[in-house]
Amino acid sequence: MTYPYSSEEYPTSRPPSNKLLGGSHFAAGYSAEHVAGGEFVVGAAFAAWGASPSAVLMGLIIGNLLAVLSWAWVCSPVAVRARLTLYEYLSRMAGVGFVKVFNVVNGIIFAVIAGGMLTISAQALHGALGLPAQTNWYSDSPAFIGMVALVGMLVMVISALGFHRLTTVARYLSPYLLTIFVVCGLASLPLLWQMGRAEGLGFWQIFEAYIWTGRKPDGKEPFSIWHIAAFAWGLNLPLHLGMGDMSTLRFAKKWQYAYHSAWATYGGHFVAWVGAGMLGATSALLMGVPIGNLDIGGVVVPVLGMAGVTAVVLASITTAVPSLYRATLAFDGVCRIGFVQMTVFLGAITTIIACFPLIFLRWLDLMAYFNIIMAPVGAMIAAEHFLLPRVGIRPLWRVKNHINKSAIITWLAGLILASGLLMSGVHLFFVFIPVWLVCVALYAVCGYHEAKRYRQDASLGALYESSYGHDEITHQARQSQSLSGKKTLSIILVAMLLTCLPLYGDDPASMLGVFQLLLIVLTVLYFSVVVIINGWRLLR
Structure with missing residues (x-):
């Protein structure tokens, strides 16, 4: 059964071949979504964790590589062959009851992520007006709440337009x-x-x-290379090893497009976290306060001025929109009221969540706990797709009304294992690794014994086709884009880098005002050119 959406997002069926997208869409989408306002939080956190420069740089190189391979070797092959959303796949694999519970949990996770981005945007705007930092779990500023509502409405509108519109906007935001x-x-x-x-x-x-001192303020042991690597690998686990990006990668013509996630991990996370760490340390020194006492506005405004605020808001929106999109797909599996209607409803809930800065204050811990919840589910899908067919059991072997006991056992076992590891003293950032690996093995063993009566003497290709259908790819014509427009935008971006030159004189602090003025002027010019060369095509 399919449920038609006016925006043609195909939540319960494979998208038709003429809706598949080329690699440039995913390069833009990954780089935009993962160069987000939250990167300012992470960049400052590395300093608070007491990591050394070598631990930060080497840890990010290793962890980001593992993340790219997780997208390309685990998530994308499943997404491109099945071409189903994560939620529809789970519904067919584990049953409606299981997927409804998962959808609620997963939808809450992505709604909280979107809400965190709204909070960060509002904090940047709040700081630009010179208003007090919002460092309590609740907000005492009507202006802050109003800013959250304004950004929330914008995110809601863009998300309702669907994934294709999101990638169009991301093409210009990401560079x-x-x-x-x-x-x-x-x-x-x-x-x-x-x-x-x-x-x-x-x-x-x-x-x-000044930046990565190798010492924690509380005197505890600082983070090592492996702490940073595990953090970088696991930060986006709900999307790669947790299979959340099945919902977007199903539109890819080739599974190899997942290698574009390197734009997210290296172009986004690596550059953004290192740059944000340097920025946070500089702002703290200029203001004469510890970096831990700064909110996002305090991190960006002292050095970047209004251009920094603009960047935070735009970066946060590019993460909030796909997060709200994923949350909408998740809750659609529980209550089908229509894509746009669900987006509006969840957008309102997300906006309310964002009014509480607690999300920002506990952002990184929340993400680590989300990883623990998602890891067993992604592991089950990996075992279903990669391992069971090798013993003659096709993916999505469950017959109608059959309860997939293997899925229930694996998810509960994964959560119990994670709890035990945490209580035994294993660091929160490392827990997802043994949990995911154990759950892959456990589901493969349990699934084999539960489904062995459905074994077939058939090739892998035949098993996949019987489960997912025939795989057709129709190449789309690439969208044309003005070459002169591309050149103009590139020139503006290079000019933005050159605005830093006045700071390389004898007294850089005295030139901050000139630098900030040039940067905001070029920011306005960049987006003016985007509007001029694309016109109404961006919104149609």
């Missing part, structure tokens, strides 16, 4: 946001150098003294 995070590092460096030179510090010593 701008990546440029801004490079600017974070370039603009911070001369200011840090000025302060370090006054204390007789060398280049590398500046990073050790």
Whole structure:
């Protein structure tokens, strides 16, 4: 049975071949979604965790590589062959009852992620007006709540337009946001150098003294390379090993397009986290306060000015929109009221959630707990698709009205294992690794014994086709884009990098005003050109 959406998002069926997308859509989508306002939180957190420069850099290289491979080798092959949303796949694999429980949990996770992005956007706007930082679990500022509502409405509208419209917008936001995070590092460096030179510090010593000190404020053991690597790998686990990106990668013509997630991990996370860490340390030094006492506005405004606020808002929106999109698909599996109607309803709930800065204050811990919840489910799908067919059991073997006891056992066992690991002292960031691996093995064993009566003597291709249908790919014509427009936008982005040059004089602090003015002027110019060269085509 299919449930038609006016926006043609195909929540319970495979999208037709003429709706499949090329690699450029995913390059833009990944780079935009993962260069988000939350990167400012992570960049500052590395300093608070007491990581050393070598631990941060090497940990990010290793962890981000593992994340890319998780998208490309685990999630994408399932998504492109099955071409079903995560929720529809689970419904067919484990049954309606199981998937309804999962959909509620998963929908809440993505709604909270979207809400966190709204909170971050509002905090940046709040800081730009010079209003007090919102560092309590609740907000005492009507202006802050109004800003959350304004950004929430914008996110709701964009999300309701669907995945295809999102990738169109992301094409233009992603290069701008990546440029801004490079600017974070370039603009911070001369200011840090000025302060370090006054204390007789060398280049590398500046990073050790001001940014990644290798010491925690509370005197506890600092994070190692492996803490940072596990964090970088696991931060987006709900999307790769947790299979959440099945809902978007099902539109890909080829599974290899998941390698574009490198734009997210290296172009986004690596550059953004390093740049944001430098920016946060610089802002804290300029304001004379510990970095832990700064909200997002306090991190970006002292150095980047209004351009920084603009970047935070746009970066947050590019993560909030796909998160709300995924939450909408999740709750659609529980209550089918229509894609647009569900988006509006969840958008309102998400906006209310965002009015409580608690999400921002506990952001990274929340993400780690979400990973633990999602890991067993992604592991089950991996075993269903990759392992069971090798012993003659086709994917989605469950027959109608049959309860998939293997799925229930595996999810509960995964949560119990995670609880035991946490109580035994295993760090929160490492828990998802043994949980995912154990759940893959457990579901494969349990699933084999439960479904062995359905074994077939058939090839892998035949088993996949009997479960997913015939795989057809019809190539779409690429959308044309003005070459002169591309060149103009590229020139503006290069000019944004060059705005940092005035800071490389004898007194960079005195040139901050000039730098901030140039940066906001070029920001306005960039998006003016985007509107001019695309016109109404962006919104049609």
